Ligand SMILES: Nc1ncnc2c1ncn2[C@@H]1O[C@H](COP(=O)(O)OP(=O)(O)O)[C@@H](O)[C@H]1O
């Protein structure tokens with residue numbers, strides 16, 4: 401997928417702003433606080449329904465304004481020249497959205513249409529944080545490549561909510577039985593899909609990590625389904641946990657407790673990882689996921705890499721750029737200045753102005769005109 405234009409209104413510090421990135425690798429430069437990350441955040445918002453920097457009402461809407469607006473025009477890379485236009489107006493609680501001229505009833509419709517993979521300064525939590533971002537990672541991939549997954553996921557979430565509500569009310573075993581059955585019936589295929597997806601992800605991740613970050617010695621991924629699946633079906637695990645669940649008032653086993661870990665040859669576990677190693681691992685996982693999307697969907701998601709230059713050393717940046725240059729992916733990178741690893745590569749450089757407008761320039765040389773890739777000079 402390729403973003404042709406992204407426009408924002410009342411977004412962070414911008415009253416108005418727009419950017420038309422090129423294909424291939426784009427570098428968005430500008431001073432601290434000028435709004436580089438805001439552009440990636442706007443794309444992320446359309447694609448996930450949320451920001452990676454907190455809630456919409458916590459500063460995403462420009463101060464003193466009622467709502468923000470994001471508009472994105474993008475094209476598919478599947479060869480049929482399909483184009484899309486998506487818009488979102490978000491007031492913190494309420495939102496309205498449109499996709500290709502039609503009103504959108506669920507934000508998920510917009511999220512399904514535009515696929516963005518984001519790597520940002522907080523991305524290390526995918527590896528070193530709690531299990532929720534790792535479940536979200538899994539489910540994001542399945543949402544985009546397995547059409548049957550989302551209905552299962554919705555059914556499971558609804559049943560879980562009902563069961564937890566009953567547990568809190570101290571409901572009888574009899575009342576719980578129907579929901580246990582529903583959870584087991586949906587939770588098994590949901591877990592089978594996750595298992596299969598993660599195994600495919602492992603096949604992508606291991607060679608990719610060996611190329612991008614050989615020092616990590618990533619040897620695989622380990623899936624934890626959320627109950628002792630080797631020993632019993634989910635139905636039995638739920639029954640076994642029922643007494644404890646009634647005391648605690650929530651469901652303690654099941655796919656909502658699933659997790660996965662990265663296995664390293666040289667390191668013993670994530671507790672010994674440095675922040676930099678966690679970041680590199682996270683990026684390798686995100687790129688493996690993007691590569692899987694590309695294989696399954698026939699086109700790459702848009703790759704947003706916020707502050708790449710300050711997040712990774714130049715050797716790793718170089719390896720990552722080597723990899724990205726060889727793909728069809730549109731890549732949007734932000735930086736305060738052109739990082740040394742970008743010098744001598746075909747990159748389209750853009751500059752954020754104070755009024756939010758993004759202009760081409762900032763060090764390109766070569767054939768290309770405005771917004772076209774040139775080789776960055778030293
Ligand atoms: N987490 C945040 N919450 C609220 N405002 C923020 C946050 N992060 C940045 N901002 C504000 O958004 C504006 C644009 O910042 P940002 O997009 O982060 O710029 P850049 O990436 O160029 O440094 C700034 O005025 C900044 O104060």
Ligand SMILES: [Mg+2]
Nearest residue numbers: 436437707734
């Ligand atoms: Mg930034």
